[in-house]
Structures are given as structure tokens and as C-alpha cells.
Amino acid sequence: MAVTKCPKCGSINIEKRNYGEKVGTAIGIGAGAWAGWAAGGAGAEAGAEIGATLGFIAGPVGAAAGGVAGAIIGALAGAYAGAKLGSELGKKVDESILNHYHCNSCGHNFSEQ
Secondary structure (H helix, E strand, O other): OOOOOOOOOOOOOEEEOOHHHHHHHHHHHHHHHHHHHHHHHHHHHHHHHHHHHHOOOOHHHHHHHHHHHHHHHHHHHHHHHHHHHHHHHHHHHHHHOOOOEEEOOOOOEEOOO
């Protein structure tokens, strides 16, 4: 792997800023959690209604607990998937659009050549 050098001063004291990845991950977590909550809640609600109608387990209390648990599990799964997708998209933005690197020696910001 080639060492990244600053095109201005030649220093190898370089850091990746990863702004696109960080923002993409945060947006992905929020959007994925919201979508997962909605989808998980709707599916769990339908399952809880069937359970309550048939009188299984704890009746209405079990139905309510199942609905909440389904929504939470849906939100967590959605947040995970959203974070992965947002991170990958953010990496692409970092690599192709943003000045991804920062030279700690001279302060120059640059992208890969």
C-alpha cells in the first residue's frame, strides 16, 4: 500500500477526515431506525392483535408487550442496516467529492490523486 503524502509539502503526517462517512452513518441510523420502527411496529401490532384475539399467553398485556418489542427490534434492525448503507455511501462521497485528507504539518486539505 502506497503512503499518502501531502501534495503541498510532501509530509506523511496525514489524517483522513471521513466527514462523508460520519454524516452518512448518522443519517442512516436515524432513517433506518425510523423506518424499522414503523415496519416493526406495524408487523408486531398485527401479530399482537391476532394473539389477543385468540387469547394466547397474557392476553391484552402480552399483545401490548409484543407490539412494543416488535417495534424496538424493528428499529434496531433498521438502524443497523441504515448505518451500514449510510457509511458506504459516505465513503464514496469522501473519496470522490470531499477533500478527504488533511496534512497535520502544513494544514493543506486534499483528495487522493
